[in-house]
Amino acid sequence: MNIVQLFRAAALALLAVSAVAHGQAPAAYPNQPIHLLVPFSAGGGQDIFVRQLLPRLQERLGQPVVVENRPGASGNIAAEAVARAVPDGYTLLLGTAATHGMNQALQPVLPFDAQKSFEPVAHIADVPLVLVVHPSVPASNVDELVSWLKADPGRATYGSSGTGAPLHLAGELFKRVAGVEALHVPYKGSAPAIVDLIAGRIHFMFDTFAATNPHVRSGALRRIGVAAPRRARGDPDLPTLGEQGYAVDAYSWSAVFAPAGTPPAVVARLADAFAVAANDPALGPKLGEIGFEPVSGSGPDELRAFVASELKKWADVVRAADIKRE
Amino acid sequence: MELLEHLQVGFASALTWSNVLYCFAGVTLGTLVGVLPGIGPVATIAMLLPITYGLPPTAALIMLAGIYYGAQYGGSTAAILVNLPGESSSLVTCIDGHAMAKNGRAGAALGIAAIGSFFAGTVATLVIAAAAAPLAELALKFGPAEYFSLMVLGLIAAVVLAQGDILKAVAMTLLGLLLGLVGIDVNSGEERFTFGMPQLADGISFVVISMGIFGLGEIIYNLERERQKSREVAIRGVGRVLPTREDYARSWKPVLRGTTLGTVLGVLPGGGAMLGSFTSYMVEKRLARDRSRFGKGAIEGVAGPESANNAGAQTSFIPLLVMGLPSNAVMALMIGAMMIHGIVPGPQVMGERPELFWGLIASMWIGNALLLLLNLPLIGVWVRLLAVPYRMLYPAILLLCCIGVFSVNNSLFDVLLMVGFGFLGYLFIRLRCEPAPLLLGFVLGPMMEENLRRAMLLSRGDATVFFTRPLSLTLLLMALALVLVMVLPSIRATREVAFQD
Structure with missing residues (x-):
């Protein structure tokens, strides 16, 4: 038996028991398990993050939330499935900067519309990206990196987890803001790119705290800035790129979306539960370790505005860097 | 002796009752998911990750590691018994392992796989x-340059795997290369051969192809023979369960060679365990006095690769433990598990948490011993499974294949794709085309392309990098030598034929 199914069966059994015990009225939302589609394989950063929230969500909603991993096509497969789901609040999407920002800018045709196909529920966490360099690069801050890059525009290369991936667009955004040249070298995921960065075959890259922490601590890499509007809990001493004079806000994020047409009362109920779960102080240190910064006070309206600004930001970057993905 | 001290710390930590128990739970679960086709250690570890939050970190890591190398043991069982390679590293085990099972020697194959794996794990x-x-x-x-050269060597070796016609083997390898191209190209970000289907954007999964071509294809073929009343699938008498003295005599050298190859290649990130197992197969086939036995149930073709893939599974922990670098998806999950427990993987773990570092290493040996104890008695059970009438066995295999494929991405599309590959697999059996080179081309081709283009990007278009870097040059020369070894005898043979005329 598949373990997902085992979990689901166990969840259903629990549900049956609790329904009998409490004699719940069937009309009240939620009265059955809620499916949260995660557009990544089990065990990825977003997956680990959201699984930490499950017990708190169940406490708050009185129903289990079941994670369903639907990876593929930069998150588009999961997003399309939720966009087409019945808008009853039982199928939700864990959206990211990719599904609700970058993909729209990169692909001319998408099977969903990041704004029209969804009801925004809650923006629950940010995943800041940090700028890391190989120790041989003579730069301990962004200014020094920029002047090193400008001294010989043809020498530097930077890695990413793939063309059009957040790490790539962060690099392009940096190049545009700082007015520097560097050759983009794409990898299949961030781990092999980090290997080449440690070996000194590439010079710098943007990646998460989680991916860079071990190597920064061992001295294999140097971290020179965080590409977020605020300093991160992961390393409060690390200045943002903005503080250093380069306004590069390149971070991924986690937000919950429901299919368009989901009743406002249901959306409000979910927004409350997810906000409370993500901001549980007991989770703080764990989330910091995996590079997630909980976001509070960003409900449906704030998220709607945020998605609009993200779509615009990444569309500009993609246009300026002339990146295409068919 | 520093090493002895370290091992002492490790065994003191790994040999507590609870840790042995978690190790046992891990390897048992690993064996189970390994035997079930398609359901691999990645999915299992990912699902179990939340459960390990409450455990002490050492116990959690010992258990998760146990699942991983336990699955290598289990994977060979499925490959030998029902010709289903659930993972690329058990691919070559199918060739001679399943042939042995067909000859009624499943027990010997399983036995030598378990013993070889134990030895390799210990080393x-x-x-x-x-x-x-x-x-x-x-x-x-x-x-990238070194990887490219290694893949060249691998692809040329893939042709050696084929039993019959070299032309067919080359064609199958090329078909595999083409199938590997499906999906988003890493370098340009363009989609290739996806026909606008988002389900194909990330390429075709290995599990889909191997279950389809190996599993379903063989089932269709067997059922056809059943109708012709001439079927004798696996049961020519269950036969002796354990390997014979002659088996051991044939196997001990392949086990040693497989262990060495697997240990070294396993360290390389990306496909290390698989490269080890099939390099070992290739070496055994080259060194054998009677090459015609290969493909028909040569025990060396099981002993070597099985030792290599288990050794590789163990040494693939090295980049993780020493530098915090994951060499495959399972290792990436292990990093996640460590971080959840507040341990930052990397060189400092050895100094800061010696009980965890050396405990995990010592647990691997304990786990291997437990696997041997678990698997040797199980062989009898597995072999008896083959006596189940085929009309009852094949629906079960079909069901497991479907569940396994579905579980990878929760995608029905993948299941349908597997059915398509099933028919293709049947066609290949009828045309006498070996599927193993196709799968190797499928796995190695995209890696070769990716690294070629990356190496060229990094060198700014200078192709000499492949010859100026000593490691890369060595690998390319080895590939050249292999081509010569393959081509020379046939040139000589042609000449002899020509002279006879």
């Missing part, structure tokens, strides 16, 4: 304890 554990740091340096020396 690899010692290697990790003694030489992890220098081996990790080797992994860092492997850049």
